[in-house]
Ligand code: PEP
C-alpha cells in the first residue's frame with residue numbers, strides 16, 4: 001500500500017481537530033462526545049461510537065453520535081461478544097459492507113443499531129492492550145477503504161491518551177459494582193517469599209513520555225523518523241559486528257542475531273511507521289502506534305516463533321523511542337501508596353529503584369526463589385509470587401491485587417468477601433508475628449541444650465535495624481554490592497567509609513561479616529556496562545573482578561579499615577575457586593592495612609579474613625584452605641547451582657534437585673566436619689538457612705551457626721526450641737546412605753511426629 005498523500009492530508013486535518021477537542025474545555029465526557037461528533041462528520045458516517053474497556057474484559061458504550069443516547073453507559077458487551085467485542089478480542093480492525101454477513105453479528109436493540117448495515121471499527125490500543133473500541137456505521141452498504149481504516153486507527157492512537165489519563169474511568173469505579181463489570185481472578189504461582197500483601201498493580205515496563213502525539217509539520221517528523229532508523233541500524237551493526245557471537249561459525253546464535261537484524265530492517269515496519277507519520281502523528285507517536293498494533297497482533301498469533309518476535313519488536317521500538325525522545329521517563333515518583341509490582345522478571349537494581357516503603361508485594365511472570373530480586377525482596381519482608389503465567393496480560397495498571405505468598409496465589413480485582421478475609425488473616429498473622437517477637441530474648445537452643453547462633457543477611461542499611469528486634473547474634477552476610485547497585489555511580493572511598501561506619505554503628509558491637517563486592521550474575525551495576533555477558537553467573541564476577549581490577553577491592557578494604565575506627569572487622573571474599581585467589585585477596589587486605597598503619601589511621605582491633613564457600617572446586621581444597629582462613633561461610637545458593645549445574649534463576653530447573661537429599665546434605669556435612677577438625681568456624685548463609693525444615697536438617701549434620709533474611713529468624717528459632725538435636729541427627733544420619741533424590745517428605749513427617757515447629 002503506497003502512502004496516499006491526499007488521504008494523508010485529510011487524516012491530518014481530522015487528527016488536528018480531534019487533538020483540539022481533546023485539549024479543549026469541559027469534562028472528559030463532553031470532550032468525548034465532541035470527538036464522536038467530529039469523527040462522524042469527517043468520515044461522513046451516521047454513527048460514531050466509543051466503547052471503553054472496564055475491568056473484567058467488558059466494553060461499555062461511553063459516547064455515541066447516531067445511536068440511541070439512552071444506551072450510553074448502559075450497553076455493555078463482553079470481549080468476543082458481537083462485532084465490537086470481536087474487534088476487542090482480536091485486537092484487529094474490522095471493515096464490513098454488510099454486518100449481517102459476519103458470524104458474530106448481534107445487534108443490541110437498545111442502541112437502535114439494527115438499521116445500520118456497514119461498519120468500520122478499530123481497537124484503541126495502549127501498550128499493546130486493547131483499552132477500547134471505536135466504530136463508525138452507515139445505513140448504506142459502504143465499502144470502507146484501507147485509508148479510512150488507517151485514519152481511524154490513527155485517531156484511536158490519540159484517544160488512547162485520553163483513556164490512559166484515568167479521567168474516564170477512575171480506578172475505584174472499575175471495582176465491584178453490578179457484577180458484569182467485574183471479573184475477579186485467582187491465579188496460582190510459586191511462592192518465592194511468604195506473606196500477604198494488598199495494593200494497586202504497578203506494571204514494570206519501560207515508559208516513554210510522549211508529549212506530542214499530533215505533528216506540527218509532517219516533513220520534519222518524517223526526517224526525524226528516518227534519522228532515528230538510520231542511527232538505529234548503525235548502532236545494531238556495530239553491536240552485532242563487535243559481538244563475540246558474530247564469529248561466523250553459523251551457529252544458532254548467529255541465526256538469532258540475523259533474525260533480529262531482519263526484523264529491524266523489515267521494510268514493512270518502516271513503511272507502516274512512515275504511513276502513521278504521514279497520517280499526522282509525530283515520529284515517536286507513530287513508532288508507538290505501530291508497536292501497539294504489531295504487539296496486539298503477534299501476541300495472539302498461534303505460531304510461537306511469531307510470538308517471540310514481539311520481544312524483538314519491543315526492543316527495537318524502545319531503541320527508536322530512546323533515540324527520538326531520550327531515556328524513558330522516571331515513572332517511579334508517582335506511585336500508589338500501597339503498590340503491588342508486576343513484572344515479567346527483573347534484576348535487584350531495578351527493583352530497588354521503587355520506594356520499598358510503598359511496596360506491598362512483587363509478582364513475577366518468571367523468576368525463581370533464589371534469584372537476587374527474590375532475595376532482596378525477602379530481606380525487605382515483601383511477599384513474592386513467581387512463575388505466575390501470563391499475569392501481565394491479565395492485570396491492568398491500578399487493579400486491586402491481593403498476594404497470598406503463603407498459599408502461592410494472587411487475587412486480581414478481589415471481591416469484598418476476599419478482601420475481608422484478607423484483613424482477617426493479616427490480623428491473625430500480626431498476632432503470630434508478635435509471638436515471634438516474644439521469642440527474641442529467649443535462647444536459641446535445642447531442647448537438649450545445643451546452642452545455635454542465628455544471624456541475619458543484610459544488604460541495605462535498613463536491615464541493620466532488624467538485628468535487635470529479631471534478636472540476632474550479628475550479621476552473617478552483608479552483601480556490600482547492594483548499596484553499589486542502588487547508586488548512580490561507583491561510590492568512592494569516602495562514601496564507602498561513611499556507609500560502613502553507619503553499618504558498624506547500627507550493629508552496636510555485634511559482628512558484621514562484610515562480603516566484598518559480588519557483582520555479576522543478576523547483580524548488575526547500572527553504571528557499569530562491562531558486565532554484559534552471555535553467561536554472567538559463571539563469568540567475570542565477584543573475586544574475579546576484584547583481582548583483575550584490584551583498585552576496586554583495595555578501595556573497599558581501605559574504606560572498611562578506616563570505618564572500623566578501632567573496632568573488630570570480618571571480611572569475606574566471594575566466589576573463590578582456588579586457594580591462591582584467597583591468598584591474593586588477603587595480600588591486598590594486608591597491603592591496605594599496612595598503608596593505613598603508615599598513614600596513622602586508627603586500626604581495627606582485629607581483622608578476620610574468611611571465605612565464602614560457593615564454588616565446589618574450593619571444597620576439594622579444604623585441607624590447604626583451612627590453614628589460611630579465619631572462618632568459612634557456605635553460600636549454598638551458588639554452591640548448589642554449581643554442584644548440580646542448575647541455574648538458580650531458572651524456574652524450569654528449580655525442582656531438579658533438593659538440598660534435602662543425601663548427596664547435598666552429605667556434601668555439606670563433609671565440609672562442616674573438615675572445618676570442625678581444623679578448628680575453623682563455619683556457618684551457612686544461603687537461602688536454605690532461613691527455612692525451618694532445612695535449618696533442622698543443617699543443625700542435625702552439625703551446623704551451629706546460620707545466617708538468614710531477618711524475618712526468618714523468628715520461625716527458625718521457634719523450630720530450634722522445639723527440636724531435640726540428638727534424635728533428629730540420628731534420624732537424618734540413618735537416611736544419608738540411601739540413594740534418594742529427596743528426603744524432604746521423610747523429614748516433614750518426622751518433624752510432625754515429634755512436634756517440631758517447621
Ligand atoms: C549464596 O550464594 O548462597 C549467597 C548467600 O550469596 P548470594 O546469594 O549473594 O550469591
Ligand code: MG
Nearest residue numbers: 614635637638
Ligand atoms: Mg553467592
